[in-house]
């Protein structure tokens with residue numbers, strides 16, 4: 155049978171791949187140069203058959219017993235054998251599915267370790283997959299995201315990254331930087347002859363184009379990060395408007411204290427909620443108003459900070475106390491303190507449970523403003539608010555084909571951008587070509603860190619230590 159080039163195998167490691175609780179089934183993984191050899195020593199087929207572990211491109215499933223060093227049966231198991239290079243790690247790999255008792259798990263692992271394997275470190279299986287070229291660094295990180303995804307959207311984003319994500323955009327960026335570097339090196343090689351190959355203005359244009367592409371990717375981080383970790387939504391408005399009541403109604407829980415006393419909420423309270431497959435971080439605030447009280451002032455300043463970091467704002471007004479024009483005026487005042495530009499504002503006309511007290515013109519004006527008529531107290535209008543939030547998020551998700559979700563990638567991009575900026579400055583101030591070439595080299599270095607073309611021990615350690623054991 156034709157076999158793909160085999161992969162250099164590293165020392166054998168093992169780990170439980172399932173959690174540390176009693177369950178129907180538990181899985182232990184074993185990978186490395188001795189994986190199959192160790193497996194042969196601890197596995198006994200049922201009914202005295204011979205152990206057969208012949209090479210195969212496809213994984214082979216075996217049903218038998220695992221025995222300890224004293225030939226005592228530990229458990230009846232199902233094992234899957236993957237041969238180098240046709241496995242997750244690229245090496246020989248065995249997965250043992252046992253009855254999910256922690257005792258059985260420990261006994262099997264003890265036996266495997268006694269036969270020469272060692273316990274794997276966090277993320278070591280994925281690290282091997284990366285080192286063996288099975289996936290790039292950002293794909294390995296996507297595996298971790300996939301494991302931790304709690305919502306449909308987080309899951310979708312992790313899957314996208316696993317399939318390559320913005321790999322294409324990065325490849326183009328890398329190519330552009332390499333082209334730039336080539337032009338500079340050519341100029342260097344012929345510098346004796348006083349030839350300027352690349353016009354400096356042309357170089358500058360190329361740098362600006364790359365910078366713009368980098369910025370586009372970086373701008374998507376805010377949204378990508380929000381989709382991954384919960385979209386922040388601040389609930390703001392005047393005291394007593396019913397912010398905490400609305401917060402509780404959305405959460406379906408009496409989380410925040412509600413009272414007729416103005417200024418009940420002093421600090422911000424945050425809660426995560428999954429609505430239609432998207433995770434949100436709702437923030438109940440002390441609201442925005444003038445105050446002489448020091449504690450209240452701090453609460454108000456925190457409200458402004460919450461507005462700043464939120465993509466969506468729920469502006470709650472008490473329709474018994476406020477007319478639509480006042481709400482508009484209030485929002486203009488808030489915008490002076492912290493910019494509302496680019497934020498989606500949903501106006502909630504709250505306490506709409508006593509309509510007789512409203513003038514027909516007020517009712518019309520709230521409608522014209524696009525406010526959601528609600529009664530947080532009676533849980534009316536909540537569905538409409540959630541629908542509007544969902545529509546905004548879905549639109550954001552659909553309009554962005556690339557979303558950067560990983561903070562490590564974002565930081566690497568920031569450094570790439572900084573190096574490019576320095577190159578541009580050096581170009582402008584007429585610095586020699588070799589200095590600019592070093593800047594571009596640095597930009598390439600940081601860009602390469604994202605997918606792992608450039609790695610250091612420290613970088614790999616940082617990335618994989620965040621993984622769980624057995625992954």
Ligand SMILES: Nc1nc2c(ncn2[C@@H]2O[C@H](COP(=O)(O)OP(=O)(O)OP(=O)(O)O)[C@@H](O)[C@H]2O)c(=O)[nH]1
Nearest residue numbers: 393394395396397398399413417418419529530531
């Ligand atoms: N009639 C009516 N009363 C409501 C409604 N929502 C809230 N209230 C009442 O309004 C009062 C203030 O509600 P809260 O939810 O504490 O208002 P808040 O905006 O959080 O107030 P602060 O935290 O003090 O800024 C309470 O007595 C609530 O019961 C509503 O939809 N209709």
Ligand SMILES: [Mg+2]
Nearest residue numbers: 397398418419
């Ligand atoms: Mg409150």
